Amino acid sequence: MSTVEPGTPCWADLATPDLADAKRFYPQLFGWTGRVSPEPEAGGYTVFLKGGRAVAGAGPPATPDQVPIWSTYVATDDADLAATRVEAAGGQVVVAPFDVLDQGRMAVLADPAGAVFSVWQPMAMRGAELFNVPGAMCWNELVSPDPEGAKEFYALVFGWQPEDQQVGSITYTGWRCGARVVAGMMPPLAELPADLPAYWSVYFSVEDADATAARAAELGGTILVPPRDNPAGRTAALRDPQGALFSITALS
Template identity: 70%
Template sequence: MSGVEPGTPCWADLATPDLADAKRFYRQLFGWTERVSRQPQADGYITFLLDGRAVAGAGPSAATGEIPVWSTYVATDDADLAASRVQAAGGQVVVAPFDVFDQGRMGVFADPGGATFSVWQPRAMRGAEVFNVPGSLTWSELVTPDPDGAHRFYELVFGWHLVNGPTGPVSYPAWRCGARIVAGVTPLREGLPAQLSAYWSVFFAVADADAAATRAAQLGGTILVPPGDFPQGRLATLRDPSGALFSILAPAT
């Protein structure tokens, strides 16, 4: 799987009511280019590229009035088995597993706290082709009012085990899958919209969090949580011009 093991976040994509403006915003923020799907049924789905390599995707919102959102995908060997485990662990199957042309098989689920996430069983499309460099995915984090319940759920679904996360002066709970730290978990932070009861946050790496946050605001985005120092590095939480939430991270050395 091109280095992305089962149980590891492997992809993120954006559902937005204004795909043209999303292209403009992220192109100017991260230097991305785009490749449009040739499948008529894909409804204009695009793959964002960084130096020619896939980093994320975007497509139109499924329904009028749907909240713009970045979705986290976790790699799996068997999307249908993942769906069974989600139900057994007390979660919800939002969209049952289905084939995405010859690219892979995916399903959309919600954990007991209401945070939605997807799984990706790869075929022709393996997931992101680059991670942890400026302009690419670098971290995934569950923000939830019930961390203890989340620990139990994701251990049953993906076999994740709770550990102390990335090194730093403050203990940071994170999940390990095999030998790898794959995601973090944190309670809801101050300054975030009250309607966000639980959600998965995607983090894109940047060289300078302060400069990137300023640039996002200049491009029509919103700074929800200003840049600050955390165990993972210096990060900020932003909204794009359509309202989709995401974070940027200048990783700690």
């Protein structure tokens, strides 16, 4: 199993009130199979597999009023220290660090603009076993109305260094962690609802963005931002039938 470096997005999972429908929608969209955790306390948590390798997860919401959401997990050597750094940098500890059976230790955190993310200190489960191929996570992106505040915050929490570039009319930020750019940031798109708070978006690689977006709509999802070309490839923003936002990219 691959090991993901600290400071690098390593996993994504879906919190949804309708786990049964998620296990219908995503396998039909991405060709995933599901492996349900046998432990009763896992609440039916399902690991999605692509070609037998773990690519993402899905489970019930942490609280009854939680909106359906895809969460980005960033690898860390010390979840407790990461939570302490988040508070010191002006963020919020949404769920304090806790052990997930023997799999790892995690915490749910939020940056000062309200974007929620998680950290994962691996034990038995290291994270995703497949990246950057169709059906696997290929990118994680912060959409924030306060990019300058985010630059300060994530530098303090993960040591990320921002690298700005102009893409059309927007300033796009790459987050560098050591030798690699591991994630990105952009301001909110005009097409998205104006009342959306800052959020982390999870991107999955696909072979054909147009066909996948159309298939998502056929399966009961919604196309929020139709497929468009950008320097990384052809991307679209979608919602699943319960309203969870995610994105797809046909990598160029």
